[in-house]
Amino acid sequence: MKIVVSGGGTGGHIYPALALIREIKKETKDAEFLYIGTEQGLESQIVTRENIPFKSIHITGFKRKLSLENIKTVYRFLKGVNRSKKMLKEFKADVVIGTGGYVCGPVVYAAAKLGIPTIIHEQNSVPGLTNKFLSKYVDKIAVCFDEAIQFFPAEKVVLTGNPRASEVLGQDGIKGRFSVGLKTNNPVVLIFGGSRGAKPINEAVLKSLTELGEKPYQVLYVTGDAHYEEVKKEVELIGSPGNVVIKPFIHNMPEVLAGIDLTVARAGATTLAELTSLGIPSILIPSPYVTNNHQEKNARALSDHGAAELLLEKELTGKKLIDQMDQILMDEDKLTKMKMAARELGIPDAAKRLFHLMEELVKTKGK
Structure with missing residues (x-):
């Protein structure tokens, strides 16, 4: 399975993504990964240290007030979508998961438009702008809190928990x-x-x-x-x-x-x-x-x-x-x-739940 992961900006979006990747590597040896982030974000340092293939797009977040900067962001988004489509086609992605941050916007949107199975992972009890936007286009939405379910289309939501929870178990x-x-x-x-x-x-x-x-x-x-x-x-x-x-x-x-x-x-x-x-x-x-x-x-x-x-x-x-x-x-x-x-x-098997959701989606939707 070829898996594209996108998430960035803060550790709260990056570490769950890395925990998921580690769990998938344990579950299956033939999985291939591509991580798409931004050069400016923490992900460019953290992900590359993990020896995970990394590519970047240039994107910024929307301001909550009307501004010239938002017009520039729309342009960057469209450009990011085009670049993401090229990367997804070259990689021949089977599934794309966004773990949060504005970088997910163009990447996951591009995947949805190409008909590639898509998932977003919402860590918080209240979703941010990017995941609210993407919820209209993705196939599945994985959440960590029951309180988050109300913000998304009910038929798409699955309570999986946060993959990071799996990594703290079994420690001395x-x-x-x-x-x-x-x-x-x-x-x-x-x-x-x-x-x-x-x-x-x-x-x-x-x-x-x-x-x-x-x-x-x-x-x-x-x-x-x-x-x-x-x-x-x-x-x-x-x-x-x-x-x-x-x-x-x-x-x-x-x-x-x-x-x-x-x-x-x-x-x-x-x-x-x-x-x-x-x-x-x-x-x-x-x-x-x-x-x-x-x-x-x-x-x-x-x-x-x-x-x-x-x-x-x-x-x-x-x-x-x-x-x-x-x-x-x-x-x-x-x-x-x-x-x-x-x-x-707690949901200690969160990483496994999320991976099995991905597997099921690929099987049922395919390419």
């Missing part, structure tokens, strides 16, 4: 704890604001460091590369408690997550897929700076089912954060119930 949590300097006997709360970090979360944690040092649990505090040096200076003034480990970034996150009891995080779709797959309770502080406020809606998909506590950024203080952490970690019954609720929302 003890090894993960050792790798970042944590003890194996005390509970651990992981605090992180994504790969670049989140300043409001960092500020709340820094104001609470002294109090955190008196807690019976450990804290793994990931600042994000962009904020690490600034945080380090603050910590030198305050003093770093012995039960708090501070890191700029975690490269072996799946392994580390396997040893975590509670997570404080943003509410990106990939993060939530990992947490629910492992059954990790969370305190979610959604970013208010994203399209359609989709992170808050993602978070509510967990908090409404008892798998997470929702803490809005505008209400975030060091005291509120520590109070919520204490209420969960120091109440064994609540912690257990949240673990069970998180696990019930």
Whole structure:
């Protein structure tokens, strides 16, 4: 099977795509891949490091207000469609899947117009503009949240989950704890604001460091590369408690997550897929700076089912954060119930589900 994957802009679109590719490689040896992204996006670096054939088109996203730039974007879209058609024909694609980001627009649209079986994968509970547009043309729409189903034609939607969820299973949590300097006997709360970090979360944690040092649990505090040096200076003034480990970034996150009891995080779709797959309770502080406020809606998909506590950024203080952490970690019954609720929302075989959906589509639609 010849599979074209397109997705880019953020890790939330790229990592699920890579997880799917890895799963397909395990399932079948004769699959061939072509990844279509943009040169400017993260995908051009991340995908090529994985030794996956990569080609690019030039495309930009639409602005939400009328502007001259949108006219240019329409031109780039049409040009991108033509280039995509040429690449798809040359590759002789059997199926095309878009995992999000505006680069998917021309690629998946071109595939649909050529009669190639097409799927889009929507990671969030509220879809973005590109997937809303493509939903009219694709054969199937794979979603990760029940809440997303209402936005798409019902006959096309399949709940598959996020392929990234499959990659965090089977990891050694003890090894993960050792790798970042944590003890194996005390509970651990992981605090992180994504790969670049989140300043409001960092500020709340820094104001609470002294109090955190008196807690019976450990804290793994990931600042994000962009904020690490600034945080380090603050910590030198305050003093770093012995039960708090501070890191700029975690490269072996799946392994580390396997040893975590509670997570404080943003509410990106990939993060939530990992947490629910492992059954990790969370305190979610959604970013208010994203399209359609989709992170808050993602978070509510967990908090409404008892798998997470929702803490809005505008209400975030060091005291509120520590109070919520204490209420969960120091109440064994609540912690257990949240673990069970998180696990019930998880779809650990998401990558397999998505691959089988692709296989079925190719068989039934063909070329």
